[in-house]
Amino acid sequence: MNCKLISKHLEEWAPLGAAWNKDNVGLQAGKLEREIKNILLTLDVTAEIVDEALTKNCNLIISHHPLLFFPIKKLNFDNDSRSQIIEKLIKHDITLLSYHTNLDFTKDGVSFQLAKRIGLTNIEFLSPSSTKRKKVVVYVPLNSVEVVAEALFKMGGGSIGDYSKCSNQINIKGTFLGSELSNPVIGQKGNFETVDEIRLEVIFDEWNINNAIKTIKEVHPYEEPAFEVYEIDNPNFQYGAGAIGLLKEELDENDFLLKITNDLSLSNLRFTKGSGEKIKKVAVCGGSGSDLLSTAINQKADAFITADVKYHTFQDAEGKICLIDAGHFETEVPVLQEVKNRIDYFLLSHQSNSQVLLSEKRTNPIEYLKTNKESLN
Numbered sequence: 001m002n003c004k005l006i007s008k009h010l011e012e013w014a015p016l017g018a019a020w021n022k023d024n025v026g027l028q029a030g031k032l033e034r035e036i037k038n039i040l041l042t043l044d045v046t047a048e049i050v051d052e053a054l055t056k057n058c059n060l061i062i063s064h065h066p067l068l069f070f071p072i073k074k075l076n077f078d079n080d081s082r083s084q085i086i087e088k089l090i091k092h093d094i095t096l097l098s099y100h101t102n103l104d105f106t107k108d109g110v111s112f113q114l115a116k117r118i119g120l121t122n123i124e125f126l127s128p129s130s131t132k133r134k135k136v137v138v139y140v141p142l143n144s145v146e147v148v149a150e151a152l153f154k155m156g157g158g159s160i161g162d163y164s165k166c167s168n169q170i171n172i173k174g175t176f177l178g179s180e181l182s183n184p185v186i187g188q189k190g191n192f193e194t195v196d197e198i199r200l201e202v203i204f205d206e207w208n209i210n211n212a213i214k215t216i217k218e219v220h221p222y223e224e225p226a227f228e229v230y231e232i233d234n235p236n237f238q239y240g241a242g243a244i245g246l247l248k249e250e251l252d253e254n255d256f257l258l259k260i261t262n263d264l265s266l267s268n269l270r271f272t273k274g275s276g277e278k279i280k281k282v283a284v285c286g287g288s289g290s291d292l293l294s295t296a297i298n299q300k301a302d303a304f305i306t307a308d309v310k311y312h313t314f315q316d317a318e319g320k321i322c323l324i325d326a327g328h329f330e331t332e333v334p335v336l337q338e339v340k341n342r343i344d345y346f347l348l349s350h351q352s353n354s355q356v357l358l359s360e361k362r363t364n365p366i367e368y369l370k371t372n373k374e375s376l377n
């Protein structure tokens, strides 16, 4: 089992193309062709994390936050910590992959896992993705439809919600007249030909269109396959930001706050009081999700849990929605268990003995001072 197979498996769930366009996701350092020993999962990459990987015989680290986000102009191994981490990774043949906003924006990603951790049901995206989908139409002779359709499905086409391999297949008649230079698979050059064909329609995410066209050119039997790509305006429900769902039973604000403290193992949280109504509908966004406050209010959520919330954002929420800052690390860390489950399942189905380990290091740089004062009372 090599790193490439693991990355491919994870990217079918959280495609790199789903990430924010300024993000830097995927391979950060090392080789994808490397055979895996064990795998270490972490939110952040620090020198201590690389040491932990070495101690636990891991040669693949998968982090949520990318190590390389801002351009690095010098590799200064004397006193630049990022350079030193890169040196250590290379020296010890460790591959580093990072799945950041692609994991934030995918179904069952960061925010869905946070929603599940606090027991929400009927979980949906809080805000559907602004990325578009496109319709690929290709004209295929009858006996090649299955091959072309399967190849497009394999490239990620035809997936709508919980359904895969979705397509339209319409019987049509195609015509062509090949020049003297042509070499038609059906009929003869210089003859006006009429052929029974299928108009095959498959939906793709816009970032995947080039792969769709490449696939058509590779598997279509014709010398010059006819295809079209159409813009469609449907919202993309495959990906999105944040999540929203319902508590199994409504709770008083105070009981809800205590529940969140317990579910997320928090020693502290910051919040502002909402409308005073009981809490039933809850919006969440793992990490810095303040931008989604107005969406949470518009969707009539009683509470919104996120992190990195500013003073004036609390002011905007006060009296309207119970806004909770539960910590950046604390709201993102639940996703690691889901990543582990997915890789465990994949390794098992490939008879691999490699282990997937959750880091035991707390990479959260934020500490809370313990005082005698009681909070939440």
Ligand SMILES: [Zn+2]
Residues within 6 Å of the ligand: 065, 287, 288, 328, 332
């Ligand atoms: Zn984050």
